[in-house]
Amino acid sequence: MVSRHLHLAVALDGAGWHPAAWREDDARPDELLTPGYWTDLVAEAEAGLLDLVTIEDSLALQTSHWGRDDERTDEVRGRLDAVLVAARVAPLTSHVGLVPTVVTTHTEPFHVSKAIATLDFVGLGRAGLRVQVSTRAHEARLVGRRPVPVHGWADRDRDDVRALIRELFDEAADHVEVQRRLWDSWEDDAEIRDVATGRFVDVDKLHYVDFEGASFSVRGPSITPRPPQGQPLVVLLAHEALPYRLAARAGDVVLVTPHSDADVGRIVAEVRAAEAAVDRADPLVVLGEVLVVLGDDAAHAEARLARLEERAGRGLRTDAETFVGTAAGLADLLEARADAGLAGFRLRPATLPGDLRRITRDLVPELQRRGRFRTAYDDVGVPHRLRARFGLDRPANRYEVSR
Amino acid sequence: MSTRGPDRPNRPAKQVHLAAHFPGVNNTTVWSDPEAGSHIDFSSFVHLARTAERAKLDFFFLAEGLRLREQHGRIYDLDVVGRPDTFTVLAALAAVTDRIGLAGTISSTFNEPVEVARQLASLDHLSGGRAAWNVVTSWDAFTGENFRRGGYLAQEDRYERARTFLETALELFDSWKGDEVVADRETGRFLTHADVGAFAHHDRHFDIEGRFSVPRSPQGRPVIFQAGDSDEGREFAAARADAIFSRHSGLEDGRAFYADVKGRLARHGRTPDELKILPAATFVLGDTAAEAEERAREVRLAQVSGATAIRLLEQLWNRDLSAYDPDGPLPDIDPEPGENTVAQGRASVRMHKDPVATAREWRARAEAEGLSIRELMAEVGSRAAFVGTPQQVADEIDARVQADAADGYILVPHVTPGGLDQFADTVVPILQDKGVFRTEYAGTTLREHLGLPS
Numbered sequence: 001m002v003s004r005h006l007h008l009a010v011a012l013d014g015a016g017w018h019p020a021a022w023r024e025d026d027a028r029p030d031e032l033l034t035p036g037y038w039t040d041l042v043a044e045a046e047a048g049l050l051d052l053v054t055i056e057d058s059l060a061l062q063t064s065h066w067g068r069d070d071e072r073t074d075e076v077r078g079r080l081d082a083v084l085v086a087a088r089v090a091p092l093t094s095h096v097g098l099v100p101t102v103v104t105t106h107t108e109p110f111h112v113s114k115a116i117a118t119l120d121f122v123g124l125g126r127a128g129l130r131v132q133v134s135t136r137a138h139e140a141r142l143v144g145r146r147p148v149p150v151h152g153w154a155d156r157d158r159d160d161v162r163a164l165i166r167e168l169f170d171e172a173a174d175h176v177e178v179q180r181r182l183w184d185s186w187e188d189d190a191e192i193r194d195v196a197t198g199r200f201v202d203v204d205k206l207h208y209v210d211f212e213g214a215s216f217s218v219r220g221p222s223i224t225p226r227p228p229q230g231q232p233l234v235v236l237l238a239h240e241a242l243p244y245r246l247a248a249r250a251g252d253v254v255l256v257t258p259h260s261d262a263d264v265g266r267i268v269a270e271v272r273a274a275e276a277a278v279d280r281a282d283p284l285v286v287l288g289e290v291l292v293v294l295g296d297d298a299a300h301a302e303a304r305l306a307r308l309e310e311r312a313g314r315g316l317r318t319d320a321e322t323f324v325g326t327a328a329g330l331a332d333l334l335e336a337r338a339d340a341g342l343a344g345f346r347l348r349p350a351t352l353p354g355d356l357r358r359i360t361r362d363l364v365p366e367l368q369r370r371g372r373f374r375t376a377y378d379d380v381g382v383p384h385r386l387r388a389r390f391g392l393d394r395p396a397n398r399y400e401v402s403r
Numbered sequence: 404m405s406t407r408g409p410d411r412p413n414r415p416a417k418q419v420h421l422a423a424h425f426p427g428v429n430n431t432t433v434w435s436d437p438e439a440g441s442h443i444d445f446s447s448f449v450h451l452a453r454t455a456e457r458a459k460l461d462f463f464f465l466a467e468g469l470r471l472r473e474q475h476g477r478i479y480d481l482d483v484v485g486r487p488d489t490f491t492v493l494a495a496l497a498a499v500t501d502r503i504g505l506a507g508t509i510s511s512t513f514n515e516p517v518e519v520a521r522q523l524a525s526l527d528h529l530s531g532g533r534a535a536w537n538v539v540t541s542w543d544a545f546t547g548e549n550f551r552r553g554g555y556l557a558q559e560d561r562y563e564r565a566r567t568f569l570e571t572a573l574e575l576f577d578s579w580k581g582d583e584v585v586a587d588r589e590t591g592r593f594l595t596h597a598d599v600g601a602f603a604h605h606d607r608h609f610d611i612e613g614r615f616s617v618p619r620s621p622q623g624r625p626v627i628f629q630a631g632d633s634d635e636g637r638e639f640a641a642a643r644a645d646a647i648f649s650r651h652s653g654l655e656d657g658r659a660f661y662a663d664v665k666g667r668l669a670r671h672g673r674t675p676d677e678l679k680i681l682p683a684a685t686f687v688l689g690d691t692a693a694e695a696e697e698r699a700r701e702v703r704l705a706q707v708s709g710a711t712a713i714r715l716l717e718q719l720w721n722r723d724l725s726a727y728d729p730d731g732p733l734p735d736i737d738p739e740p741g742e743n744t745v746a747q748g749r750a751s752v753r754m755h756k757d758p759v760a761t762a763r764e765w766r767a768r769a770e771a772e773g774l775s776i777r778e779l780m781a782e783v784g785s786r787a788a789f790v791g792t793p794q795q796v797a798d799e800i801d802a803r804v805q806a807d808a809a810d811g812y813i814l815v816p817h818v819t820p821g822g823l824d825q826f827a828d829t830v831v832p833i834l835q836d837k838g839v840f841r842t843e844y845a846g847t848t849l850r851e852h853l854g855l856p857s
Contacts, residue, residue, distance in 0.1 A: 022586065022593065029586035029593070033528045033618060035497065059517060061600055061614040069614050071597035078584065078600075078618040081525035087494035088529040091445070108513065110469070110549045111488070118491035122445045142517045144611035145551075191485065195435045198710045201485075203478045206471065219548035221471060221478075225443050225485045311591060 006334060006372050007287060007344025007390065009097075010045050010359060012038075013056035014076040016351035017291055017318070019064070020311035022076050024351045033080055035088050041353060042089040045096050048360025049374050051389050052097025054130050054235065054346065057082035059106055060139040066153040068138045074313075083115050083129075090123035095377040097386040099128035099235055105168050106134065106143045109178035110218055117183055120227035125385040128233030131250065133172045133243075135165050167214070169246050174213040176234055176250035181209035183231055184397045185221035207399040229384040230394045237289070239319060241270065248274040252392060253285040255346050259321045264288065264340035285390045288337050289320035290330075291348040294358035298325050308350065320348060327362035335372060343390075419804045419839045420679060420811025420853060421831070422462045422506070423455035426819045428472075430715070430784075431685060432483050433705045433817045440820050442483050445495060450820035452496045455503055458827035459841050461852045462504025462535060463496065464648075464813055465489050469513060470546040472748035474714055475723060479746075481711050483819075490522045497530035504849030506535035506628060511568040512561075513541060513550040516609055519568075520575035523625045524617035532621030532848030537628035537648055540565040545747045562635040567608045569643055573624060578602040581619035623857065626849050641667035644678060645855050648813060652682035652788035657808030665807075679853055684788035684812040688825050692791050699790045702817055703781045712777040715784065718746045719758050719765075729777040733766045788812070793829035800830075801839050 014032055015022035022029035031037040038055075045053045062077050063070045082100030090098055098119060102112050112129070120127035134140070140148035151161045190205035209220035236247040237255040247254040254271060258264040268286055275283060293308070295301025301324045309315060316322065323330050334345055349355030367373035379385040384394040425448065426432040433439065441447050452463045467489050472479040489507035496505055505526065509519055519536075527534035540561045541547070556564060583599040585592055603612035629640035630648040640647050641664060651660040657680075665675045687702055689695030707715070709729030717724045721739040738758035755761055769779045789796045803809055816822025834840035841852075850857050 020591075023588045023591060027588075029588065030584065035529045035531070039498075059521070059616065061616040073594040073597050074591045075593055077594055078579075079616055080528055081490075081522050081617075084490060084494040084522060084525045084529055087491045088498050091449075091495050091498040106515070107518065108550050111514070115488040115491045118488040121443060121487060122491065122495040124445075138613055142611055142613040143515050144609060145515065186485070193434060198435075198708045199480045200434055200483055201478070201480050203480050206478055206484075216551040217548070218550075219470075223469060223471060223486050224488065 004372055005374055006338050006367060007051045007285070008359075008364070008373065009052045009054060009099075009287060009344070009346040010050055010356060011054045011056065011346050011348045012041055012352065013348075014062070014079060014352070016355065017348040018293075018308045018312065018316060018350040019075045019314070020308045021351040023311050024354055026354050027351060028353075029076065032076065033078060038085050039089050039092050041356060042093055042096060042098075044353060044356055044360055046093050048364045049377060050096055050360070050364075051344070052099050052128065052233075052386060054099045055082040055085050055101060057101040057103070057132075058134070058139065059103060059142050060136070063138075067136045067151055083119065086127070087119055087122055090119065090126070093123075095126070095379060095385065097126050097128055097233065097389065098123050099130050099233065101130045101132050103132050103134045103139075104172040104175035106139070106145065107175075109175045109216065110182065110222070112175070113179040113182040114222055114224040116179065116232050117222065117224040117227040120229055120232050125228035125383050127227065127229065128235055128252075128386055130235040130237065131172055131176055132237070133168050133246075135161070135168055165242065169242050171213070171215050173246055173249045174211070174215070178209065178211045178213075178216075178218045180231060181211060181398070182218070182220055182222040183226060184399055185209050186225045187397050187400050188226055188230075191225065226397065229387050230397065231387070233386050233390070233392075241274070244271050244274040245278065247271070247284055248278045248280050251284055252387070253287060253390065255287050255289050257289045257320050258337065258342075261336055261340040264337055264342055268341040282392075285343050286341070288342045288345045289348065290333070290345055291316075291318050291320045291322045291350060292330060292355055292359065293322070293324045293350040294327055294330065294355050294362065295325070298329065301325050305350070318348075327358060327366050330363055331366045331370060331372070334367070335370070338372075416839050417804050417810065418841070418854070419800060419834055420681060421458075421460045421840065422464050422504070422681065422811070422813040423451055423460050423823050424464045424466070424683060424813050424815040425451055426483070426816055426822060427466050428468055428483050428486055430482050430706050430711050431815060431817055432819065433702060434483050434819075435705060436818045438821055439818050442819055443485055443487060445492070447820035448487075448492055448496055449499050451816070451823060452500050452503060454823045454827050456500045458823075458831040459844060460503060461811070462506045462533075462849055463500075464506045464537075465492060465508070467508040467510065467539070468748065469510060469541065470549055470748050472746070473545075474717065474746050479714070481708070481714060490526060493534070494526055494529050497526070497533065502533070502844040502847060502852075504533045504535055504626065504852055505530055506537060506626070506849075508537040508539055508630075510541045511538050511565045512556065513547065513552055516568055516571040516604075517575060517611060517615070520572040520615065521617045523572070524576060524620045527620030527622050527625050528617070532850070534620070534622065535626035535628060535646075535849055537630055538565060538569055538644075539630055543747065562631075562639055564608050566639055566643070567606060569627070571604045571609050571611070574602055574604055575615045576619070576624045578615040579617070579619040581623065584618055622848050622850050626853065626855065637664050638667060640664060640678065641673070642671045645850075646679040646681055646853065649680055649682040649809075652684040652809070652812065654803055654806065654808050657682060657803060658806060661807050661809060676854065677856060679810040679855070681811050681813050682788070682809050683815050685815045685817060686789040686796060686826060687787045688791070688793055688796060688829065690792065692795060695791045695795075699787050702787065703784075706817070707777060707781040707784060709777050712780040715780050716776055718743070718749065719755050719761060721745050721758065727776060730775045733769050733776055733779065735766070738762050793833055797830045797833035797837065801834065801837055804839070
């Protein structure tokens with residue numbers, strides 16, 4: 001029987017997803033760059049038995065504009081490298097998946113591959129990454145390597161912008177392909193330590209990846225052995241055909257943004273069509289995105305949102321469905337959306353740690369009562385902890401198979 | 404015991420600085436030792452870092468190599484192969500240690516300043532001010548085959564780009580002064596002003612601008628290490644580095660290097676204390692001097708197997724010498740002149756400035772002393788810097804520091820991960836009793852441990 005359990009991830013970002021979150025009484029706005037803050041958040045997620053946490057990131061400073069810096073002084077600015085935050089909390093947690101955001105547009109696939117492999121060693125099989133494409137001109141100017149035309153969100157249909165977006169998504173697929181090849185570039189038993197012959201490794205079990213792409217070529221092998229999961233979990237957020245296609249080519253998990261049960265059916269069909277178009281064998285795990293503002297009762301949740309909106313001086317703009325209400329109400333929504341075709345959800349807490357605690361302490365017990373969420377982690381002795389949680393095998397090594 | 408400096412008897416004893424180098428991807432590391440553990444499991448890094456912290460060492464150090472080394476076009480398999488991502492391991496170690504500095508080598512060639520600066524600033528935040536960066540330049544298109552930038556940099560461009568890279572990173576660190584985040588819930592003011600983190604850097608290497616995303620870290624700037632030994636490298640260090648990772652661990656070569664580099668500081672408006680000189684140093688301990696010598700011989704033989712001796716010889720000869728017997732005499736042919744095509748991904752091949760002259764020197768010595776290839780390679784390779792009883796080693800370290808051969812040493816154990824245990828338990832207490840090494844950390848940041856200006 002197919003498990004009725006939902007997958008639940010939580011998206012961590014600064015003081016939370018609402019721009020005024022940092023002004024809440026339980027917020028810790030002067031600790032956002034401290035290790036203790038992140039350790040506490042991830043430990044809370046683990047106490048709630050969540051599947052994984054994602055950690056948002058960008059090379060650029062946060063901004064309220066899409067394609068340029070802003071001049072605001074009333075919102076959280078400044079953040080830490082997400083991979084390093086994940087590494088910093090890994091030794092202090094045991095089960096929850098650690099999925100930092102990594103921009104493919106401006107990074108070296110070789111560096112990213114070994115960083116995520118290392119995170120997987122440090123976290124004993126719990127690493128993943130959320131792949132993000134950056135088409136923003138102000139972010140490109142920080143790196144200075146590739147020219148990106150200045151454009152806004154509304155210019156996405158301009159010809160040069162469309163071409164750029166397509167190029168960068170293709171590059172992201174190449175980036176992930178290189179990472180995956182590098183993860184496989186060491187066979188699991190490559191290290192032999194054969195004292196008799198003096199050989200530390202069997203070089204026949206190390207592989208050049210020889211990737212040649214439009215914007216980079218990578219020779220390999222990785223300097224880092226194959227990680228515990230073999231292939232760490234690759235997660236992508238996608239809203240339309242092009243990113244669905246990228247997810248189908250490169251991902252294990254896709255995060256989507258339905259706003260209704262009907263949306264779920266339509267989006268999942270689009271994802272499946274994208275999979276068919278790229279001839280993908282295993283289906284993606286499809287998780288829905290929901291931004292949550294929770295309260296003791298509906299009025300309390302509404303009052304919380306009203307207070308946040310008043311302080312922010314602007315309405316909440318988000319790509320994801322927003323839920324305002326009780327944990328029980330949220331459980332109703334998640335059950336309905338799941339039954340419409342989602343495997344689970346990535347929840348974006350409006351405030352941290354407030355809404356995270358309501359997820360772990362109110363929503364999780366509610367879902368457990370309904371038989372829709374695990375009551376314990378069952379990953380003891382599993383080398384590929386995070387993959388296994390999503391029903392994914394520890395994959396065979398592509399180079400071993402072809403020998 | 405007195406530890407006054409011999410040259411300046413009225414000077415108070417210098418404090419010794421010590422660090423722990425995770426055993427490297429080279430033949431110093433004896434992976435065949437029955438005690439040798441994993442080079443990739445996180446538990447090995449934890450073991451060494453915690454041992455070093457228990458001994459109150461200044462910092463833990465992790466090297467980097469961005470392509471597996473090759474010889475004759477095949478991956479070199481006689482040494483340890485494989486290593487983790489430097490930043491990721493250091494960030495994880497910050498979770499299981501409290502005070503020890505966390506230093507790593509990061510190439511300035513195959514990275515972008517904004518990326519490295521935000522990783523270092525993040526590491527400094529996540530470790531409470533314990534981050535250090537050993538800035539190296541990569542020299543070869545061989546390593547570049549793994550990267551977007553790829554390509555070869557001419558010698559004269561290499562340091563200029565590295566200098567510019569470091570200058571740019573320092574500008575990024577300094578783009579936040581440290582008092583910009585007020586996070587005042589009542590007034591709703593998070594930042595003091597609207598353009599915090601703004602920077603612009605335009606030159607022929609880097610043409611970048613915008614706002615740096617990481618607010619000022621506890622150390623302001625991470626501790627900067629430099630490892631180059633050339634005149635340009637020394638000048639670069641004198642101008643900008645906080646510490647030099649040198650290879651001059653002996654008394655006389657150490658003193659010469661120390662005097663040369665410290666002598667350059669005044670020209671850059673810096674005092675001698677602002678740059679620490681820390682040679683890498685291997686060590687072998689024994690209960691008696693004779694036992695230590697015997698163990699040192701055993702370690703050398705483990706480090707230089709017959710197969711390893713031939714491969715090392717090939718790196719100088721720049722030829723295939725696989726037909727030679729490691730227990731026989733040296734080849735009577737001369738090295739192949741020109742670019743080294745035998746070994747790739749090694750810094751050491753650049754150290755042989757005149758291979759033919761070196762080969763003649765080695766041949767003469769082997770003949771005079773009756774040494775086989777293997778015996779000679781064991782002799783000319785890096786002998787352990789400190790061999791003796793714990794008391795002898797402690798005395799020698801102290802003596803060399805007081806004689807201005809170094810400000811301290813980066814200890815390189817030859818066994819992972821327990822190779823520092825005995826040193827921590829026996830040598831460090833003697834140095835503490837002498838009053839030249841801390842018994843507790845006085846500060847919380849690496850800059851404080853090293854006595855560097857903040």
